[in-house]
Amino acid sequence: MTFDAEYEPSPTKWVRDQVAAIEESGGTEGTMMLGMPVIIVNTIGVKTGKLRKIPLMRVEHDGVYAAVASLGGAPKHPVWYFNVTADPRVEVRDGQHVARLTAREVFGDEKAVWWERAVAAYPPYAEYQQNTERVIPLFVLEP
Numbered sequence: 001m002t003f004d005a006e007y008e009p010s011p012t013k014w015v016r017d018q019v020a021a022i023e024e025s026g027g028t029e030g031t032m033m034l035g036m037p038v039i040i041v042n043t044i045g046v047k048t049g050k051l052r053k054i055p056l057m058r059v060e061h062d063g064v065y066a067a068v069a070s071l072g073g074a075p076k077h078p079v080w081y082f083n084v085t086a087d088p089r090v091e092v093r094d095g096q097h098v099a100r101l102t103a104r105e106v107f108g109d110e111k112a113v114w115w116e117r118a119v120a121a122y123p124p125y126a127e128y129q130q131n132t133e134r135v136i137p138l139f140v141l142e143p
């Protein structure tokens with residue numbers, strides 16, 4: 001698994017446009033959504049082996065990031081959840097900084113701490129969780 005696999009842009013235009021804006025500016029533009037910062041998490045497609053670039057709200061604490069598989073509170077996980085579960089090696093772009101990290105889904109008390117940080121960074125996560133039976137997964141992305 002390498003991050004020089006063929007990039008397959010998201011089928012969702014506003015998503016792939018935000019990835020393009022961030023990457024073409026070297027991480028200096030396009031990094032906000034609704035006034036809150038966005039990171040890009042690179043994963044490898046579990047079926048295609050293609051490079052998938054996933055913008056997510058930036059949740060960070062002491063050099064560790066969170067990836068919240070919210071999908072706006074939809075009843076099903078976003079597909080990238082299965083990529084990261086299959087291969088936890090991710091590449092994270094936070095502005096001009098790019099790091100290779102490892103994803104680990106968290107539960108229980110550890111998730112509660114990170115969920116609080118996530119909601120503090122992006123309050124709509126709380127509504128998303130209230131509006132769905134699905135338990136929204138949270139991964140920590142750590143060195």
Ligand SMILES: C[C@H](OP(=O)(O)OC[C@@H](O)[C@@H](O)[C@@H](O)Cn1c2nc(=O)[nH]c(=O)c-2cc2ccc(O)cc21)C(=O)N[C@@H](CCC(=O)N[C@@H](CCC(=O)O)C(=O)O)C(=O)O
Pocket residue numbers: 010011012014015018033038044045046047048049050052053054055056057068069070071072077078079080081082083
């Ligand atoms: C639409 C679908 O995307 P998804 O992986 O479900 O992810 C949906 C969204 O979570 C994703 O678009 C996020 O970037 C949306 N999004 C956020 N999504 C979130 O879940 N949380 C966030 O905090 C978040 C913030 C955010 C900020 C800015 C922005 O532009 C987008 C943001 C997709 O790309 N489908 C592809 C396949 C993708 C894929 O990974 N395929 C795998 C197979 C996976 C399988 O089938 O199991 C492969 O290539 O092998 C397709 O239909 O062709």
